[in-house]
Amino acid sequence: MTVESNRKTAIVTGAAGGMGYGIAERLGRDGFNVVLADIQADLLAGSVKALKAEGLSVEGVACDIGVQSDVQDLAAKTREFFGPIDVLVNNAGISPKKNGKKEAIEDLTYDGWNRVLAVNLSSHFLLAQEAIRDMKKSGWGRIVNISSQGGRTRPQWAGAHYTASKSGVIGFTRALALDLGPFGVTANCIAPGRIITPMANVISSASNDAFIKEIPVGFFGEPKDIAGPISFLVSEDARFVNGAVLDVNGGSFMG
Numbered sequence: 218m219t220v221e222s223n224r225k226t227a228i229v230t231g232a233a234g235g236m237g238y239g240i241a242e243r244l245g246r247d248g249f250n251v252v253l254a255d256i257q258a259d260l261l262a263g264s265v266k267a268l269k270a271e272g273l274s275v276e277g278v279a280c281d282i283g284v285q286s287d288v289q290d291l292a293a294k295t296r297e298f299f300g301p302i303d304v305l306v307n308n309a310g311i312s313p314k315k316n317g318k319k320e321a322i323e324d325l326t327y328d329g330w331n332r333v334l335a336v337n338l339s340s341h342f343l344l345a346q347e348a349i350r351d352m353k354k355s356g357w358g359r360i361v362n363i364s365s366q367g368g369r370t371r372p373q374w375a376g377a378h379y380t381a382s383k384s385g386v387i388g389f390t391r392a393l394a395l396d397l398g399p400f401g402v403t404a405n406c407i408a409p410g411r412i413i414t415p416m417a418n419v420i421s422s423a424s425n426d427a428f429i430k431e432i433p434v435g436f437f438g439e440p441k442d443i444a445g446p447i448s449f450l451v452s453e454d455a456r457f458v459n460g461a462v463l464d465v466n467g468g469s470f471m472g
């Protein structure tokens with residue numbers, strides 16, 4: 218494989234579908250080498266194939282980002298494919314629900330709680346640790362973590378484990394921004410409102426109909442509405458944006 222030496226390399230987690238696919242596609246079109254990571258191996262293979270067919274420089278790694286050895290393997294494979302990690306987009310997340318509704322706190326199991334925290338928050342820590350090593354060496358890096366409107370304000374649809382993990386993502390991003398700024402590395406967070414993806418489709422259409430009335434722009438977002446802001450945050454234009462939480466929600470929450 219020929220790797221253009223001036224291309225920067227990005228990892229996007231949860232990139233087989235939903236928002237992550239849109240982000241991977243956008244970064245690929247922006248000229249990054251992109252490693253798509255996802256637990257759904259078959260879906261991932263199809264997504265990587267589709268992006269390669271577009272002529273983009275992409276590879277896929279099937280992994281469970283809630284497992285430390287998988288994260289280490291993802292970082293190692295990325296370096297093998299393309300070299301050091303320049304950009305990390307921690308996008309993968311899970312929001313377990315029961316019949317499309319959030320589960321009562323007293324009904325959550327400890328295993329269920331720990332799994333959500335592992336996938337939605339601890340993975341950010343593990344992957345950032347890997348990426349930071351490369352970024353500090355090169356003196357440049359961009360980390361974008363996906364939180365959620367539910368982690369910023371009144372959580373209506375998601376379980377307590379999800380809400381706690383997404384608020385934790387914001388705190389972790391701020392810690393990264395403070396510690397890594399001196400090394401040319403920025404860390405920022407995006408807090409999406411409702412974006413049309415498989416995750417959002419689990420929510421009942423009645424809830425979605427009620428929610429859309431609260432969005433000033435009058436529509437739900439699409440993956441491209443998150444991919445665009447990420448394209449900016451990982452660019453040189455965003456060099457002074459560090460530790461920010463960007464609400465991308467059509468105005469349904471104004472922080």
Ligand SMILES: NC(=O)c1ccc[n+]([C@@H]2O[C@H](COP(=O)([O-])OP(=O)(O)OC[C@H]3O[C@@H](n4cnc5c(N)ncnc54)[C@H](O)[C@@H]3O)[C@@H](O)[C@H]2O)c1
Binds near residue numbers: 367417
């Ligand atoms: N869709 C929304 O309305 C919305 C709103 C706010 C925040 N978010 C957040 O945005 C991110 C993307 O959400 P989405 O709507 O695209 O979700 P999605 O469920 O449609 O896609 C998530 C992807 O992550 C992958 N994934 C799940 N667990 C994984 C694991 N352990 N290891 C590797 N990959 C794994 C899935 O296979 C899937 O491809 C999530 O962090 C989510 O919490 C989504």
